[in-house]
Amino acid sequence: MSERIDSKAFSEYLYDCGVCDYCVLRYLKPQYEEFWDVRSSLKKRGIKIAPESDESFEKKSKTNPCIICYNVFHEIDELIQKIKNHEGLKKYNQINTFLSSFCLPVLLELTQLQMWLTLLDKFPENFDKERLPDMPIKDAVKTLLNDKLEQELDKTFDPDGLMISIFFNIENENEILSKLDMIAPELMTDRNKQKKKYKTEVISRNYFAKHFQPTNIDIKKFQEHLPLPPSIPSSSLQLTQISFTGPTVFVAGRYNKFSRHLSQSPWFIGEKRMSEGSVQESITCHVAPYFDALPSAVTFMSSGREDVDVRCLGRGRPFALEITDATKTTLDSSTAADIERKVCQSRVVSIRDLQIVKRDDLHHIKSGEEEKRKIYRALCTLRDKNVTEDILTKLDISEPFEIQQWTPVRVLHRRTLIKRPRTIYKVKAFAVKDKPHLVVLDIITQAGTYVKELVHSEFSRTEPSISSIISMDIDIIALDVMNIELNFPPTVVRENA
Amino acid sequence: MEKFYLNNDDYEENVESIVAANREYEDKPFPSVVDRYFTRYHYKRSSSNGDNEDHLVLFHSNKVCMIMLDKNHIAFTKGIVDINFDVGNCDRSQNQVKGKHKKGGMNMQHNTCIAIIKCADDSQYKIVSCVQGRLVEVNDRLKTNLSKLNEEGNGYVAVVLLKPDNYQKSINILIDDAAYNNIKS
Numbered sequence: 001m002s003e004r005i006d007s008k009a010f011s012e013y014l015y016d017c018g019v020c021d022y023c024v025l026r027y028l029k030p031q032y033e034e035f036w037d038v039r040s041s042l043k044k045r046g047i048k049i050a051p052e053s054d055e056s057f058e059k060k061s062k063t064n065p066c067i068i069c070y071n072v073f074h075e076i077d078e079l080i081q082k083i084k085n086h087e088g089l090k091k092y093n094q095i096n097t098f099l100s101s102f103c104l105p106v107l108l109e110l111t112q113l114q115m116w117l118t119l120l121d122k123f124p125e126n127f128d129k130e131r132l133p134d135m136p137i138k139d140a141v142k143t144l145l146n147d148k149l150e151q152e153l154d155k156t157f158d159p160d161g162l163m164i165s166i167f168f169n170i171e172n173e174n175e176i177l178s179k180l181d182m183i184a185p186e187l188m189t190d191r192n193k194q195k196k197k198y199k200t201e202v203i204s205r206n207y208f209a210k211h212f213q214p215t216n217i218d219i220k221k222f223q224e225h226l227p228l229p230p231s232i233p234s235s236s237l238q239l240t241q242i243s244f245t246g247p248t249v250f251v252a253g254r255y256n257k258f259s260r261h262l263s264q265s266p267w268f269i270g271e272k273r274m275s276e277g278s279v280q281e282s283i284t285c286h287v288a289p290y291f292d293a294l295p296s297a298v299t300f301m302s303s304g305r306e307d308v309d310v311r312c313l314g315r316g317r318p319f320a321l322e323i324t325d326a327t328k329t330t331l332d333s334s335t336a337a338d339i340e341r342k343v344c345q346s347r348v349v350s351i352r353d354l355q356i357v358k359r360d361d362l363h364h365i366k367s368g369e370e371e372k373r374k375i376y377r378a379l380c381t382l383r384d385k386n387v388t389e390d391i392l393t394k395l396d397i398s399e400p401f402e403i404q405q406w407t408p409v410r411v412l413h414r415r416t417l418i419k420r421p422r423t424i425y426k427v428k429a430f431a432v433k434d435k436p437h438l439v440v441l442d443i444i445t446q447a448g449t450y451v452k453e454l455v456h457s458e459f460s461r462t463e464p465s466i467s468s469i470i471s472m473d474i475d476i477i478a479l480d481v482m483n484i485e486l487n488f489p490p491t492v493v494r495e496n497a
Numbered sequence: 498m499e500k501f502y503l504n505n506d507d508y509e510e511n512v513e514s515i516v517a518a519n520r521e522y523e524d525k526p527f528p529s530v531v532d533r534y535f536t537r538y539h540y541k542r543s544s545s546n547g548d549n550e551d552h553l554v555l556f557h558s559n560k561v562c563m564i565m566l567d568k569n570h571i572a573f574t575k576g577i578v579d580i581n582f583d584v585g586n587c588d589r590s591q592n593q594v595k596g597k598h599k600k601g602g603m604n605m606q607h608n609t610c611i612a613i614i615k616c617a618d619d620s621q622y623k624i625v626s627c628v629q630g631r632l633v634e635v636n637d638r639l640k641t642n643l644s645k646l647n648e649e650g651n652g653y654v655a656v657v658l659l660k661p662d663n664y665q666k667s668i669n670i671l672i673d674d675a676a677y678n679n680i681k682s
């Protein structure tokens with residue numbers, strides 16, 4: 001076991017090497033709160049801090065940045081002001097949670113290792129090769145940054161919040177890192193193999209952390225190429241970029257489609273647009289603006305889909321939108337009602353129950369597809385034959401039965417050829433006044449049943465079929481989805497609707 | 498019959514709502530499945546003695562083809578007594594395809610034999626692929642239902658998926674409906 005070090009003498013040594021106040025504190029097993037006011041924290045610990053006044057210390061530190069952290073800690077207050085006043089932040093003012101993602105130069109991993117090696121050499125009694133000598137820079141920066149951001153931005157930290165990304169750079173980083181090749185060529189071999197893939201960086205943070213440990217480094221060889229302790233940097237680290245990405249929100253609802261000439265998603269064959277508009281676009285174009293999202297940043301999902309020429313009536317089909325980089329995470333009832341009204345003005349699509357849902361709720365829409373029951377109404381024709389009571393009686397089926405259905409030819413170019421068993425739960429047939437060749441069928445099927453093929457049998461590729469049950473040709477003129485048995489999203493009652 | 502009429506109150510959407518879809522077929526017949534989804538092409542073929550062995554190709558817009566005998570095929574006059582998918586070195590009814598890309602399906606040239614039919618007079622005729630592509634499915638239900646061979650659509654013998662680059666090449670070998678009917682008359 002290593003002995004406890006005399007913190008006064010030890011910190012004096014660190015100051016002499018050119019280590020900053022924050023980094024000195026990092027080596028003294030600190031609490032995170034101590035970083036808030038680092039100089040008084042050090043004083044409390046009885047450390048003789050560098051004698052300069054704050055002002056001149058700043059000046060000195062500009063010319064002589066900390067040998068380990070390149071003055072990253074001194075940048076934090078300025079960084080926070082830059083974030084606070086950033087143009088890009090303004091549109092997210094309604095989001096009251098955030099998370100930060102900062103990318104420190106890999107070189108800081110190297111300086112931390114250099115200092116570790118130095119301490120192993122100078123204070124062999126007090127440090128060992130297995131245990132980190134300090135609180136890592138990234139942990140201290142992360143805590144300090146998030147605490148200060150919470151206070152200054154008046155937002156709370158939340159992994160699902162507004163993402164603030166911060167990028168730093170050190171001028172001659174690659175030049176210094178390239179020396180690793182000479183220090184430990186055996187540790188760099190894997191890396192150099194991947195180099196073609198990662199042209200821009202000499203080494204990744206993960207690779208460094210995994211391979212460069214005091215246990216597998218030859219200190220003598222190391223010192224031939226890099227100094228211990230690290231030398232005084234020529235410049236401190238630079239902030240290169242701040243960017244903001246809003247949270248991803250999920251909005252769900254149910255839609256009706258009243259047109260027999262509208263596809264669910266934009267329909268292309270090759271480059272050619274096959275039909276104008278789509279359910280997806282009719283909805284997205286009124287939902288996306290509220291979240292300041294481009295329609296292209298919105299992903300449309302639904303519980304199955306109907307063909308272009310099939311209407312979707314009743315309570316409609318459950319759908320969800322995934323909106324990335326949103327500027328809002330809430331949707332109040334009156335705004336939702338307003339969006340519903342706008343979509344309805346298209347006259348071909350209407351939506352209801354529009355609401356924010358959680359990512360976890362999406363499984364309602366995505367999975368269990370086969371268990372859902374779907375209720376259809378089909379208008380069928382017997383062509384030159386007339387409907388009889390016998391036919392209608394044969395098509396009054398309340399006992400579930402199974403059919404075998406080959407993948408229809410019309411989707412065969414993009415789906416696997418397979419014979420699927422499907423359950424038909426109920427069939428009921430109706431005659432139409434003054435149209436003796438027409439039959440209306442109400443059919444309840446297992447989800448995933450191709451209903452058109454169920455009616456006409458598609459050259460006996462679906463068996464049994466409505467056609468085989470009545471031993472007659474029967475064809476389908478029109479189809480409507482009357483209901484989809486899925487209680488998601490929950491029904492919303494609008495106050496003034 | 499009254500009890501079979503649809504009750505207007507069964508759904509919010511009334512009956513007229515779906516029956517309206519029939520309006521455009523009041524004075525013309527509702528097109529058949531073949532009319533709605535396929536284009537008819539013909540493949541000319543004749544025996545050495547000049548007998549008609551024409552095939553019909555139902556061409557779906559998604560480049561899936563259904564191959565069958567043309568109604569002018571001599572076999573229909575003679576009477577078909579058997580269809581056999583076990584031709585020469587392999588049984589076409591054992592053809593199996595996997596996945597979206599129909600892997601494992603036999604590669605067909607336009608004159609590759611899919612099945613052999615036998616007529617009442619013991620004569621035999623080959624049914625060929627007519628198009629270049631991948632054999633996806635054969636209709637072996639026909640074995641026990643030979644009368645269907647003469648029904649457009651129901652009598653399909655095989656499904657062949659064209660490869661996109663073979664599309665034009667395949668079309669060029671075939672004759673469209675209008676041209677075919679002109680030749681005949």
Ligand SMILES: [Zn+2]
Binds near residue numbers: 024
């Ligand atoms: Zn430092």
